[in-house]
Ligand SMILES: NC(=O)c1ccc[n+]([C@@H]2O[C@H](COP(=O)([O-])OP(=O)(O)OC[C@H]3O[C@@H](n4cnc5c(N)ncnc54)[C@H](O)[C@@H]3O)[C@@H](O)[C@H]2O)c1
């Protein structure tokens with residue numbers, strides 16, 4: 001650890017995807033782009049093969065979490081988690097699911113033990129993990145499960161992870177995450193909206209430097225229900241949540257028609273938006289900033305960020321995948337960890 005500050009723990013993601021490409025590129029451009037020190041948790045041989053395939057001159061060094069920050073200056077530090085079978089760029093193999101999952105688990109364990117500053121995850125392919133029996137919709141839900149286990153509550157203590165897409169032009173989170181659209185109305189509750197907004201307001205204040213965040217809340221139905229003529233959820237579920245948030249002192253407002261809350265003038269009126277389901281939030285997020293937005297999981301007892309994109313299998317090993325979002329994720333994880341350290345130092349002084 002340089003200056004007693006550990007490095008970030010970066011999980012390798014699906015080894016057939018672009019994660020390895022991006023990790024190599026991020027390390028190569030670490031000085032120019034201000035990439036904080038990280039160690040990759042993954043298969044050393046796979047990484048070496050990908051560097052060779054891409055023609056990238058990246059020295060790799062087997063490391064420990066304690067040594068990684070110092071190693072980072074002269075090599076890409078690797079904490080080895082071996083693959084079961086050799087990775088083929090663009091062709092995922094469920095046989096490697098165990099190693100992919102272990103890399104995520106280890107990143108969380110090291111971060112919870114203070115041996116890493118935060119968790120940053122390279123993209124996984126959900127369907128490939130499902131094929132291996134992975135029982136979680138994605139990283140977000142699995143990370144919440146690991147947090148529950150660490151807290152001694154394997155059945156789940158109802159910890160609600162919040163999937164925040166954070167970019168220069170928009171911060172937005174869906175209340176419901178990786179569920180089919182037909183299940184959204186049933187899953188949408190006043191309590192879920194209040195919890196999501198409360199976590200976002202808290203984290204914006206203590207991890208993003210926004211002391212009194214303004215939270216815009218979307219409706220569910222067209223025109224936010226058109227005074228009840230186009231759906232009841234907006235008035236019956238969302239409006240009461242906003243009332244409760246305001247009574248708690250959180251500057252939430254809505255429910256807003258989702259189609260007119262993301263243009264520039266509307267975005268100038270809030271610090272974060274909450275939507276009711278995945279694509280209602282992620283379409284504007286990825287439209288406005290596909291290469292510079294970050295997926296940050298809030299509500300966990302540790303910091304976790306990830307690029308806002310996936311494995312992009314057709315691009316793996318081709319030298320065309322852009323590392324912008326991974327670099328942004330690494331930098332955001334570093335700044336969130338710094339803010340957390342500063343606020344805990346402040347509170348103990
Ligand atoms: N956080 C995560 O781990 C995460 C996020 C999103 C999707 N996924 C998973 O990734 C897999 C593929 O998902 P998808 O195809 O819907 O989305 P994707 O983000 O992998 O790809 C969408 C499009 O964007 C392009 N793209 C993605 N990243 C890029 C980059 N860094 N540089 C240049 N172009 C890039 C791809 O080529 C493709 O055309 C799925 O299994 C999905 O579940 C994982």
Ligand SMILES: N[C@H](C(=O)O)[C@H](O)COP(=O)(O)O
Pocket residue numbers: 124137138139140141163282295306307308309310
């Ligand atoms: N839904 C996010 C997106 O589309 O970018 C991403 O898949 C999140 O997945 P994780 O829970 O694996 O971070």
